[in-house]
Amino acid sequence: DAGITQSPRHKVTETGTPVTLRCHQTENHRYMYWYRQDPGHGLRLIHYSYGVKDTDKGEVSDGYSVSRSKTEDFLLTLESATSSQTSVYFCAISESWGSSPLHFGNGTRLTVT
Amino acid sequence: GQQVMQIPQYQHVQEGEDFTTYCNSSTTLSNIQWYKQRPGGHPVFLIQLVKSGEVKKQKRLTFQFGEAKKNSSLHITATQTTDVGTYFCAGEGYSTLTFGKGTMLLVSP
Numbered sequence: 001d002a003g004i005t006q007s008p009r010h011k012v013t014e015t016g017t018p019v020t021l022r023c024h025q026t027e028n029h030r031y032m033y034w035y036r037q038d039p040g041h042g043l044r045l046i047h048y049s050y051g052v053k054d055t056d057k058g059e060v061s062d063g064y065s066v067s068r069s070k071t072e073d074f075l076l077t078l079e080s081a082t083s084s085q086t087s088v089y090f091c092a093i094s095e096s097w098g099s100s101p102l103h104f105g106n107g108t109r110l111t112v113t
Numbered sequence: 114g115q116q117v118m119q120i121p122q123y124q125h126v127q128e129g130e131d132f133t134t135y136c137n138s139s140t141t142l143s144n145i146q147w148y149k150q151r152p153g154g155h156p157v158f159l160i161q162l163v164k165s166g167e168v169k170k171q172k173r174l175t176f177q178f179g180e181a182k183k184n185s186s187l188h189i190t191a192t193q194t195t196d197v198g199t200y201f202c203a204g205e206g207y208s209t210l211t212f213g214k215g216t217m218l219l220v221s222p
Contacts, residue, residue, distance in 0.1 A: 040214065041214065042119075042201065042212050042213060042214035042215050043156065043201065043203075043212040044212075045209055045210075048209065058209065059114070090155060090156070098143065098144070098205045098209075098210065099143070099144055099161070099163075099205065101146060101158035101161060102146075102148075102156070102158065102203075102210070103158065104155040104156050104157070105155065106154075106155050107155050
């Protein structure tokens with residue numbers, strides 16, 4: 001498996017609190033992604049990054065922000081968590097855009113109460 | 114926007130039976146990828162198809178890409194209990210990779 005570490009693996013938080021999820025890679029891949037996975041919806045792209053400080057929105061970006069200050073780290077922040085953001089969050093990396101496979105981290109299970 | 118539909122959503126088979134999942138895109142794809150996710154795990158890349166009409170095999174798994182590059186299928190011959198999981202297709206069009214909602218496969222011994 002590719003060297004991708006997500007932290008924390010599990011988190012329970014209250015509505016309205018800020019939450020930051022971290023993704024760390026040791027592969028030196030340029031592209032990094034945050035997905036959320038929910039029953040009946042499959043995997044949906046939240047944000048992605050194509051380099052340090054270069055990020056863009058995915059299809060479900062509302063309520064989320066990201067930052068990438070180093071090649072190896074991609075942070076996902078929920079500024080004010082809501083119950084609708086209860087989900088499993090996966091980080092993924094790829095060498096190039098589109099034509100190379102995604103390698104996923106083990107996921108973070110987030111529960112917002 | 115680009116949509117990728119996958120059917121069936123769920124299938125339960127007896128060990129030894131065959132299984133097929135189908136993926137259809139609303140737009141022409143430049144390539145299609147397939148992933149497998151075991152229960153409680155993360156998606157793992159299986160294969161990528163690029164050429165029109167392409168067929169690739171991995172042991173008991175056969176992957177096809179349609180002539181029009183808008184559909185694809187994954188066929189498993191003689192399923193085993195180790196095949197249990199959710200199979201996702203993901204299509205690359207003119208934007209980001211779009212995932213289908215997946216087909217969950219259960220295999221009873």
